[in-house]
Amino acid sequence: MYNPDRCKTGIGELDSLLNGGIPRGNSVLISGSCGTGKTTLSLEFLIHGVENGEKGLYISATEISSKVMKNMVPFQFFREEYFDSGKIKIMDIPNIYSKLNLKKLEFEQEDIDRLVNYIGEIVKNDGIKRIAVDSLTSICYRLRTEEKIRDFIIKFEEIVSKMGGTALMISELLPNAKGYSQYGVEEAVADGIILLGNLKRRGDLLRTLQIIKMRGTSHSRAEYVMDITPLGIMLSPLLKGWTVNQ
Amino acid sequence: MIQTSEIKRVFDENDVVLIKSSINVYTKSILELVNFGLENDKVIFYISATVPSTVFKTIFESTGIAHDNIYFIDCTTYSFDITQDPNIIVVESPTMLETIIIKIMYLHKISKQKMPDKSPMIIVDSANSLSIHNDLGILSEFFHVLITMVRPTGAKLAILTIMEQLTEDLSHTLELISDTVLTE
Numbered sequence: 001m002y003n004p005d006r007c008k009t010g011i012g013e014l015d016s017l018l019n020g021g022i023p024r025g026n027s028v029l030i031s032g033s034c035g036t037g038k039t040t041l042s043l044e045f046l047i048h049g050v051e052n053g054e055k056g057l058y059i060s061a062t063e064i065s066s067k068v069m070k071n072m073v074p075f076q077f078f079r080e081e082y083f084d085s086g087k088i089k090i091m092d093i094p095n096i097y098s099k100l101n102l103k104k105l106e107f108e109q110e111d112i113d114r115l116v117n118y119i120g121e122i123v124k125n126d127g128i129k130r131i132a133v134d135s136l137t138s139i140c141y142r143l144r145t146e147e148k149i150r151d152f153i154i155k156f157e158e159i160v161s162k163m164g165g166t167a168l169m170i171s172e173l174l175p176n177a178k179g180y181s182q183y184g185v186e187e188a189v190a191d192g193i194i195l196l197g198n199l200k201r202r203g204d205l206l207r208t209l210q211i212i213k214m215r216g217t218s219h220s221r222a223e224y225v226m227d228i229t230p231l232g233i234m235l236s237p238l239l240k241g242w243t244v245n246q
Numbered sequence: 247m248i249q250t251s252e253i254k255r256v257f258d259e260n261d262v263v264l265i266k267s268s269i270n271v272y273t274k275s276i277l278e279l280v281n282f283g284l285e286n287d288k289v290i291f292y293i294s295a296t297v298p299s300t301v302f303k304t305i306f307e308s309t310g311i312a313h314d315n316i317y318f319i320d321c322t323t324y325s326f327d328i329t330q331d332p333n334i335i336v337v338e339s340p341t342m343l344e345t346i347i348i349k350i351m352y353l354h355k356i357s358k359q360k361m362p363d364k365s366p367m368i369i370v371d372s373a374n375s376l377s378i379h380n381d382l383g384i385l386s387e388f389f390h391v392l393i394t395m396v397r398p399t400g401a402k403l404a405i406l407t408i409m410e411q412l413t414e415d416l417s418h419t420l421e422l423i424s425d426t427v428l429t430e
């Protein structure tokens with residue numbers, strides 16, 4: 001059933017775990033260590049958006065966007081024409097920085113404002129409804145202090161919610177990290193957190209997905225096993241192995 | 247050996263059938279089952295936990311069974327070489343039960359795209375083998391989740407066991423989750 005208040009991710013069973021999708025206007029942290037599927041999830045989210053008539057913006061900071069695209073070719077959900085036709089806009093962060101003449105290693109307040117305003121203009125002019133920032137962590141490197149990170153995220157979130165859009169902000173974790181973000185601020189100001197991880201079980205390494213928080217909806221809090229299939233991300237409940245007959 | 251008429255009768259009336267087959271006729275029972283599935287417009291998802299999928303592919307070929315509509319989820323081969331075969335999906339270990347569930351749902355989706363009229367028949371070969379690698383608790387949970395997920399697809403599930411190697415505990419656990427038992 002279509003619910004205008006919810007943004008369907010289109011990913012496997014994630015929408016039902018979210019009770020219908022991400023509440024529109026939310027900016028959600030996708031946290032995980034390297035190779036856990038953050039980029040795949042983000043692009044699946046954007047491509048599904050186009051199928052729902054929602055334009056997307058992919059802000060790429062860590063990998064060259066052409067390389068990211070190439071990795072997506074094997075997936076059945078991938079639609080190159082969405083990128084070619086501009087239904088999903090791709091922006092490489094280094095290009096944005098040079099365009100805005102942001103050269104400093106540590107941004108000042110006015111740099112933050114220019115960056116946010118620049119993104120805001122594009123979102124407004126192109127009528128963008130879904131954004132993926134891959135990754136937020138790499139932008140945070142240039143912000144350095146908690147105050148600036150908080151300021152940037154809150155301003156970014158304002159743009160997203162004003163547009164009635166939905167954003168995924170990728171948070172890169174170290175393999176043994178405790179929280180959900182590198183500076184700690186990100187997880188506090190984000191509207192939601194979806195954690196991608198690895199679970200070691202008797203020599204197997206399983207991919208996992210868990211919704212940690214999501215403002216504006218009830219949701220599953222259980223850990224799910226995730227698999228990256230040619231159809232995209234798919235989920236199964238994690239079996240706990242309670243023992244019968246004991 | 248299980249008779250085709252018996253197979254037809256139990257699957258007409260049930261979705262989840264526990265099959266206890268003697269080791270002497272085990273392969274023959276599988277062939278009967280596969281034949282039944284194909285003749286009744288099913289697409290077969292064959293979970294190989296005992297004998298590598300390539301072996302069964304060869305057997306099916308030699309007995310003239312058309313195997314285009316048979317997909318294997320193979321957890322016996324610790325190699326990704328055979329992933330070249332579009333009908334074989336490798337799961338690295340029989341302990342990755344959640345991954346087996348996801349692969350089944352994946353196969354269901356792609357076979358629905360290709361053959362919207364066919365519903366799946368899932369053959370687990372065998373519960374004995376899975377029970378070597380998984381304790382009864384998690385195995386029973388696996389079947390519960392699997393059945394809950396595939397029932398709405400109109401799937402039939404055949405859980406194969408080798409009678410001679412069946413412990414009482416395993417037999418009891420499997421009977422609890424099955425709609426009926428077919429003993430040869």
Ligand SMILES: Nc1ncnc2c1ncn2[C@@H]1O[C@H](COP(=O)(O)OP(=O)(O)OP(=O)(O)O)[C@@H](O)[C@H]1O
Binds near residue numbers: 033036062
């Ligand atoms: N076609 C594919 N089919 C299945 N799995 C794939 C495929 N392509 C990549 N993968 C798996 O997905 C992983 C990478 O996923 P992805 O790039 O989305 O992760 P990420 O969290 O963004 O990683 P990073 O931290 O490096 O940015 C690979 O390590 C690989 O295991």
Ligand SMILES: [Mg+2]
Binds near residue numbers: 134
């Ligand atoms: Mg990535």
